[in-house]
Amino acid sequence: MHFKTIYKYKNLVGELVLRDLKTKYRRSILGFIWSILNPLMMMVILTFVFTNIFGYKDNTFPIYVLSGQIVFSFFSDSTNMAMSSVVDASALIRKVYIPKYILPISRVISSFINLIFSLIAVIIVMVVLKIHVTSAIIFFPIPLVYVFLFSIGISLMLSSIAVYFRDMIHLYGVLLTVLMYISAIFYKAEDMINKPFIGFFLKFNPVWRFIDMFRNTILFGKIPNIHDNFICIGFIVASILMGSIMFYKVQNKFILYI
Numbered sequence: 001m002h003f004k005t006i007y008k009y010k011n012l013v014g015e016l017v018l019r020d021l022k023t024k025y026r027r028s029i030l031g032f033i034w035s036i037l038n039p040l041m042m043m044v045i046l047t048f049v050f051t052n053i054f055g056y057k058d059n060t061f062p063i064y065v066l067s068g069q070i071v072f073s074f075f076s077d078s079t080n081m082a083m084s085s086v087v088d089a090s091a092l093i094r095k096v097y098i099p100k101y102i103l104p105i106s107r108v109i110s111s112f113i114n115l116i117f118s119l120i121a122v123i124i125v126m127v128v129l130k131i132h133v134t135s136a137i138i139f140f141p142i143p144l145v146y147v148f149l150f151s152i153g154i155s156l157m158l159s160s161i162a163v164y165f166r167d168m169i170h171l172y173g174v175l176l177t178v179l180m181y182i183s184a185i186f187y188k189a190e191d192m193i194n195k196p197f198i199g200f201f202l203k204f205n206p207v208w209r210f211i212d213m214f215r216n217t218i219l220f221g222k223i224p225n226i227h228d229n230f231i232c233i234g235f236i237v238a239s240i241l242m243g244s245i246m247f248y249k250v251q252n253k254f255i256l257y258i
Contacts, residue, residue, distance in 0.1 A: 005099050016106035039070050039121045068185035068211045070118040076176050078111035082155030083162045090258035100251045104155040134221030143213035146232045153239025156247040163257050183208045206235035
């Protein structure tokens with residue numbers, strides 16, 4: 001993956017991102033407002049259910065749920081969309097030459113724009129609940145950039161696999177469901193981190209690492225420490241390296257299978 005090439009094709013990337021955004025909200029009256037309403041409605045439902053089931057009465061719990069939900073939703077939506085990006089662009093690939101890795105990357109970028117809009121929902125809830133804000137909140141972009149870069153690596157892997165193994169598109173939905181339950185979105189991570197089964201998967205779950213860092217900056221006033229940054233960067237480097245190597249090895253044969 002060459003950043004110079006991405007810059008060279010920036011106009012194409014922009015057109016692909018714009019197309020994805022228009023497609024997502026086509027014939028929708030509220031349009032981008034759904035990027036705010038969706039996480040808010042899910043937060044209300046999950047907060048109501050889990051405060052009654054698990055007894056979480058802390059007024060920060062809605063933000064705890066919302067912050068985890070929007071980060072996970074970004075990862076889920078971006079990788080899901082990117083996975084079928086090469087297959088969906090079969091007509092374009094047959095007609096003209098383009099760096100094929102632009103296709104999954106543009107899907108991740110369009111999902112990231114939706115994530116930015118979703119942050120408005122976080123601000124609204126924090127104001128309504130009168131959540132105390134500390135100076136650590138200025139570091140909130142760090143985990144968002146981390147999950148963005150990590151999603152690019154995963155998207156390169158998935159999009160190359162999906163060309164040859166279309167069942168992956170269906171299997172991935174199941175994997176995301178499992179990942180959601182081990183990402184501490186609607187339960188307190190500290191209650192589970194020492195449990196023998198769920199604790200193990202939490203510690204080695206990169207998505208939870210990004211969620212936890214995001215929550216710490218906006219909710220708990222904690223600045224990302226060196227240890228957590230190194231762990232997150234390690235996951236990012238591994239995913240991008242693996243994704244790039246896998247994509248480059250098979251991209252020249254895409255035309256035969258799409």
